[in-house]
Amino acid sequence: MNRDRNVGEGFIKKLSETYRWAYIDFLAILIGLAGGAGAIAFRDAIEFVHGIFFSGVYQEGIGPSHYVILFPIIGGLIVGPIVSILAPEAKGHGVPQIIESLLVSGGQIRKRVGFLLILSSAVIIGSGGSAGREGPIAQIGASFGSLIGQIFRLRSGDLKLLTVCGVAAGIAGTFNAPMGGAIFSMEVVARRFSPFDSVPILMSAVVGAAVAAALTAPTPAFFNPEFVFSTTDLALCFLLGPIFGALAFAWVKFFYLVEDAFEALNIPKMLKPAAGGIVAGVSGYYLFGYGLMGVGYDGITRIFEMESFPVFSDAVLLLIALGLLKILATSFTVGSGGSGGIFAPSLYIGFMFGVAFGLFADAFLPGLDTASPTVYGLLGMAALFAGAARAPLTCIVMIPEMASSYSRLPPIIIACVLSYATAQILMKGMSIYSIKLMKKGIFIDQPQPVLKSIAVGEAMEPEVVVAGPEMPLRELRELIFSLNHNGFPVVEDGHLVGIVTFDDLRKVPIAEQDSTTVGDVAVREVITVRPDQSTKYAMDLMYQNQIGRLPVVNSDDPQKLVGIITRTDVIRAYETSAQR
Numbered sequence: 001m002n003r004d005r006n007v008g009e010g011f012i013k014k015l016s017e018t019y020r021w022a023y024i025d026f027l028a029i030l031i032g033l034a035g036g037a038g039a040i041a042f043r044d045a046i047e048f049v050h051g052i053f054f055s056g057v058y059q060e061g062i063g064p065s066h067y068v069i070l071f072p073i074i075g076g077l078i079v080g081p082i083v084s085i086l087a088p089e090a091k092g093h094g095v096p097q098i099i100e101s102l103l104v105s106g107g108q109i110r111k112r113v114g115f116l117l118i119l120s121s122a123v124i125i126g127s128g129g130s131a132g133r134e135g136p137i138a139q140i141g142a143s144f145g146s147l148i149g150q151i152f153r154l155r156s157g158d159l160k161l162l163t164v165c166g167v168a169a170g171i172a173g174t175f176n177a178p179m180g181g182a183i184f185s186m187e188v189v190a191r192r193f194s195p196f197d198s199v200p201i202l203m204s205a206v207v208g209a210a211v212a213a214a215l216t217a218p219t220p221a222f223f224n225p226e227f228v229f230s231t232t233d234l235a236l237c238f239l240l241g242p243i244f245g246a247l248a249f250a251w252v253k254f255f256y257l258v259e260d261a262f263e264a265l266n267i268p269k270m271l272k273p274a275a276g277g278i279v280a281g282v283s284g285y286y287l288f289g290y291g292l293m294g295v296g297y298d299g300i301t302r303i304f305e306m307e308s309f310p311v312f313s314d315a316v317l318l319l320i321a322l323g324l325l326k327i328l329a330t331s332f333t334v335g336s337g338g339s340g341g342i343f344a345p346s347l348y349i350g351f352m353f354g355v356a357f358g359l360f361a362d363a364f365l366p367g368l369d370t371a372s373p374t375v376y377g378l379l380g381m382a383a384l385f386a387g388a389a390r391a392p393l394t395c396i397v398m399i400p401e402m403a404s405s406y407s408r409l410p411p412i413i414i415a416c417v418l419s420y421a422t423a424q425i426l427m428k429g430m431s432i433y434s435i436k437l438m439k440k441g442i443f444i445d446q447p448q449p450v451l452k453s454i455a456v457g458e459a460m461e462p463e464v465v466v467a468g469p470e471m472p473l474r475e476l477r478e479l480i481f482s483l484n485h486n487g488f489p490v491v492e493d494g495h496l497v498g499i500v501t502f503d504d505l506r507k508v509p510i511a512e513q514d515s516t517t518v519g520d521v522a523v524r525e526v527i528t529v530r531p532d533q534s535t536k537y538a539m540d541l542m543y544q545n546q547i548g549r550l551p552v553v554n555s556d557d558p559q560k561l562v563g564i565i566t567r568t569d570v571i572r573a574y575e576t577s578a579q580r
Contacts (some may be wrong), residue, residue: 032207035169049126072277075127141170173376180398241418276336354380457531469519
């Protein structure tokens with residue numbers, strides 16, 4: 001009899017788990033729709049802003065207007081107040097903020113972030129700031145996924161999964177690379193996932209790319225040169241990989257030197273993005289049309305379309321100068337607090353140095369059958385980002401997807417793996433994303449405590465019994481004994497104004513409890529937590545302050561009570577998570 005009962009319970013549990021995954025897959029499709037549409041809306045917003053700034057600034061035979069220098073500075077002045085006051089999450093290159101929300105906030109992202117990111121990033125990139133689209137669109141997609149998870153009140157683990165699905169959808173829609181978007185979200189953002197998680201992530205990526213393709217004609221991001229690799233090319237990849245791993249290390253190191261310098265700069269925060277725009281404006285003016293302003297794909301296309309290269313020394317000097325100036329312009333644009341990604345600039349930098357590598361190969365290995373220098377540009381862009389972001393699989397898949405050809409997979413694999421290995425040795429296991437988190441005390445490669453992965457909103461009790469400040473203490477005593485609760489939040493006119501406990505009640509003689517009210521004894525300095533914070537943080541607060549419960553307040557309104565969490569609630573949530 002007991003055996004039949006256990007079998008029945010196991011079947012019901014398995015059936016409910018199947019329904020849960022079907023539900024998650026359905027929501028992943030919705031996120032894919034939103035992420036794909038968001039990618040196109042973001043691209044259109046950038047083009048709209050770019051048209052406002054750059055329409056008519058270039059005249060054939062005369063060149064660009066001197067006003068071009070001011071455009072990134074004006075963009076920084078517009079965005080500075082947004083990232084300083086309204087949405088600090090929009091500052092910087094986006095991906096570290098997503099990883100932080102997964103590790104610290106259970107995947108919860110504020111609802112306003114998506115819209116403000118589209119606005120701030122479109123202004124920075126459209127006005128000529130040197131930054132990419134992938135960081136903002138990853139965060140925009142993540143905010144869509146987090147919003148849907150919050151609307152449907154999913155548990156913390158599922159909310160995190162949907163947040164990662166949003167990243168995959170946004171990246172796939174932006175770059176027309178569904179496999180690349182899915183692998184980027186799993187390799188770089190999630191880092192820890194189960195085989196079951198890959199299904200909704202892949203679905204979101206495919207739907208996001210399909211929606212983007214339906215709304216705008218899909219075209220390869222890069223011109224696809226003919227490439228039949230030879231034994232010589234494969235041998236050169238063993239040299240290219242370590243060189244670009246060292247370049248990745250130098251690029252990351254310089255980026256954070258600039259960011260640290262801006263953090264220490266003694267000027268108002270809202271003015272820093274404008275100061276950071278100066279480099280992009282000046283370099284973009286003197287080398288107009290080479291992609292130093294904005295995303296940079298126009299500069300890559302310009303090099304691709306060259307039928308032949310000029311004198312060897314002149315060509316190499318130009319390419320190296322473009323790569324170095326892009327490092328400088330991107331570091332100042334994003335490191336100063338501007339909103340934009342570092343994926344596209346990394347591709348640009350890797351491409352320019354890669355083409356220079358190809359020119360060197362042609363010059364010093366005459367008579368050998370080697371690929372064209374622009375092919376080495378594609379290998380360079382893959383190798384540089386693989387080393388900088390600890391993302392070899394992403395680059396191995398995404399670069400061929402963006403170029404609409406998988407014929408160059410063998411050399412890309414060699415270049416990416418060796419660049420990744422070299423950069424890991426030099427950066428001691430860090431990446432351009434994890435360094436930013438490390439500065440906040442978040443180490444993504446360390447095992448995370450179980451309680452860190454459980455949000456307060458998942459463990460709290462939303463139905464809260466409260467006391468009013470006018471309540472006599474005698475009524476409070478009866479309430480404590482009848483409900484067996486040790487304390488109650490004090491609420492007046494819908495606002496949390498204090499907390500009262502049994503210890504506060506004991507301090508008043510019984511004879512005086514009719515004439516004394518809750519408001520007379522309640523503690524007004526209330527320690528609170530938000531639903532998006534971790535239960536580990538809540539438990540630490542309770543132990544540090546020797547209390548057994550914490551009011552939970554709205555993330556946007558610290559006086560609006562939404563629940564209460566006790567030590568017992570945290571322990572129960574821990575046991576439930578451990579059983580899962």
